[in-house]
Amino acid sequence: MKMTPFFQAILNRRMLICLFTGLVSGLPLYILISMLPAWLRTEGIGLKEIGLLTLVQIPYAWKFIWSPIMDSVKLPWLGLRRGWMLISQIALLLCVCGYALVDPTDLIWVAIISTAIAFFSASQDIVIDAYRREILPDEELGLGNSLHINTYRLSGLIPGSLALILADTLPWSTVFLIIALFLLIGIGLTLSIAEPKHQLPPRPTFHSAVVEPFHEFFTRHGLRYALAVLSFMVLYKLGDNLATALSTVFYLDKGYSLTEIGLIAKHAGLWPMIFGGLLGGLIMIRIGINRSLWLFGFVQIISIFGFAWLAEVEKNLWLLALVISFEYLGVGLGTAASVAFIAKTTSKAHAATQFALFTALAALPRTTLNTFSGYFAEWLGWTHFFIFCTVLAIPGMLLLFYIAPWNGATHSAPKPPTQPDDENTLAAKPVSASQST
Numbered sequence: 001m002k003m004t005p006f007f008q009a010i011l012n013r014r015m016l017i018c019l020f021t022g023l024v025s026g027l028p029l030y031i032l033i034s035m036l037p038a039w040l041r042t043e044g045i046g047l048k049e050i051g052l053l054t055l056v057q058i059p060y061a062w063k064f065i066w067s068p069i070m071d072s073v074k075l076p077w078l079g080l081r082r083g084w085m086l087i088s089q090i091a092l093l094l095c096v097c098g099y100a101l102v103d104p105t106d107l108i109w110v111a112i113i114s115t116a117i118a119f120f121s122a123s124q125d126i127v128i129d130a131y132r133r134e135i136l137p138d139e140e141l142g143l144g145n146s147l148h149i150n151t152y153r154l155s156g157l158i159p160g161s162l163a164l165i166l167a168d169t170l171p172w173s174t175v176f177l178i179i180a181l182f183l184l185i186g187i188g189l190t191l192s193i194a195e196p197k198h199q200l201p202p203r204p205t206f207h208s209a210v211v212e213p214f215h216e217f218f219t220r221h222g223l224r225y226a227l228a229v230l231s232f233m234v235l236y237k238l239g240d241n242l243a244t245a246l247s248t249v250f251y252l253d254k255g256y257s258l259t260e261i262g263l264i265a266k267h268a269g270l271w272p273m274i275f276g277g278l279l280g281g282l283i284m285i286r287i288g289i290n291r292s293l294w295l296f297g298f299v300q301i302i303s304i305f306g307f308a309w310l311a312e313v314e315k316n317l318w319l320l321a322l323v324i325s326f327e328y329l330g331v332g333l334g335t336a337a338s339v340a341f342i343a344k345t346t347s348k349a350h351a352a353t354q355f356a357l358f359t360a361l362a363a364l365p366r367t368t369l370n371t372f373s374g375y376f377a378e379w380l381g382w383t384h385f386f387i388f389c390t391v392l393a394i395p396g397m398l399l400l401f402y403i404a405p406w407n408g409a410t411h412s413a414p415k416p417p418t419q420p421d422d423e424n425t426l427a428a429k430p431v432s433a434s435q436s437t
Contacts, residue, residue: 014135017193018144021128022151024186027158028092028121031179032057032114034160036099039172043104053107056114061363063122064356068210070126071352079195081131088124089186092117096180100173124186129359130351133343134196142284142292142340146277149335153274158182213350213357220347225403229345232399233362236297236338239393240331243304243386245373247324250307250382255315264317268324276332281340289340290404296333297397301390303330308386338362341404 037050075083095117102109136144159179166175218226251261284292306323313319342362346354377385400406 012140014140015144015147017135017189018132018147019151020185020189021132022148022153023155024089024183024189025121025125025128025148026152026155027179027182027186028096028117028124029057029060030156031096031159032117032121034156035163035179036110036114038164038167039099039176040104040110042167043172045104045107049107053111053114056111057118059115059119059122060125061360063126064353064360066123067126067353067356068213070123071130071213071350078190081127081134082190082193082195084127085124085131085190086187088120088127089183089190091120092124093180093183093187095120096176096183099176104172126352126356129343129355131196133346133351133355134348136343138344139285141343142289142336143281145339145343146281146284146336149339150274150277150332153270210353213347213353216347216350217345217354228399228403230361232396232403233338233342233358234364235392235396235399236293237300237334237362238396239304239389239391240300240334242373242376242392243307243389244327244331246377247307249374250311250377251320253382254310256317256320260317260320264321264324268321268328270328272325273328273332273335276329277336278332280333280336284337284340289337289344290400291406292333292337293341293400293404294397294406296330296337297393297400300330300334301393301397303327304386304390304393308383308390311382311386 033054036053040050040053070084071080074080075087077083078086095113098113099110102113104110132144132148133141163175163179166178170178220226256264280292280296283295287295303326306326310319310323339359342355342358346358376388380388
């Protein structure tokens with residue numbers, strides 16, 4: 001029986017690939033932010049030293065610097081995308097196993113291994129993001145990226161939950177080796193998927209690798225539109241990111257205990273955020289990315305008001321769960337739409353470089369403005385702080401009139417003439433569109 005276009009966009013192998021890319025991308029990051037601090041703390045390392053080790057995550061913010069190399073230098077085996085994937089994944093496997101060989105008190109070696117993991121993890125993200133952009137037709141970008149994001153988040157349960165449970169009965173060295181086995185999933189994925197075709201220059205130069213990706217973006221629809229798009233990437237989730245930056249501190253100030261925050265706040269946030277991401281992907285297939293940006297943006301704005309309401313009332317566990325659930329539903333919806341927009345804006349001919357730049361730019365508020373969130377909250381008070389966050393969400397919405405009007409045509413990146421939409425599958429050879437469902 002012939003499936004409708006809606007179900008063809010959901011039930012195909014490309015979606016399955018996106019599920020696995022999220023899993024293998026998220027694991028290394030959560031090893032650094034969940035498993036590593038727990039290991040060091042249980043081994044008696046001080047909070048200051050553990051805090052300083054967060055600096056090893058800098059490669060995630062600067063990955064666009066070396067992304068042109070991964071976008072233009074084709075390796076002699078497996079191809080441009082799969083070759084770089086395999087190198088990154090083998091290096092990650094060796095680095096995580098390296099934790100099992102070092103003494104946690106030897107912080108120099110811990111920092112070296114951790115920095116290497118961050119570098120190769122960021123490198124894997126560069127090529128996986130580019131691969132995902134190349135295999136997904138524009139109408140599938142919303143759901144495909146939503147699936148990737150949600151399995152990315154769920155992958156944190158492996159180093160952030162399973163590893164900690166195992167560490168109660170097993171030595172940490174054994175636990176690291178067990179968690180490293182999950183990285184074999186990435187290697188298996190790389191060896192089983194097909195390499196997409198690319199529009200590469202016959203002999204890569206500095207101009208073709210570094211200059212051309214930026215030149216193509218700024219000249220595609222004009223400088224004014226390009227600057228508006230870049231501004232939107234920074235501003236769309238600005239208020240939402242700032243509102244959640246100090247959420248745990250806010251809950252404590254309202255009198256909620258650590259146990260209440262752990263049992264209610266964290267779970268009330270995780271699952272609605274995942275549900276919101278999946279729902280957002282399905283909605284985008286139905287109504288498109290433009291209208292989804294409008295709809296999900298309004299949900300984000302309304303959800304921030306919930307925190308202002310929570311700041312004004314007495315302690316109430318049910319209200320806490322309700323407000324957090326709705327806020328993180330908005331987070332999931334907004335993230336799904338913004339990542340899909342970034343993917344659609346990215347040219348397939350320069351996917352790795354542009355995607356790395358755009359995602360780093362979208363993360364800029366988290367790494368800059370959020371640093372001053374404590375000053376804003378202390379100066380304004382919690383209620384006015386959340387109202388301020390709501391106001392910050394408005395400029396990004398106003399830009400939608402220009403870059404993504406409700407009934408207007410969508411400005412998407414051009415397709416390379418050699419790039420078909422249907423050539424990627426879990427098998428090691430391309431399949432046709434009819435086979436991909």
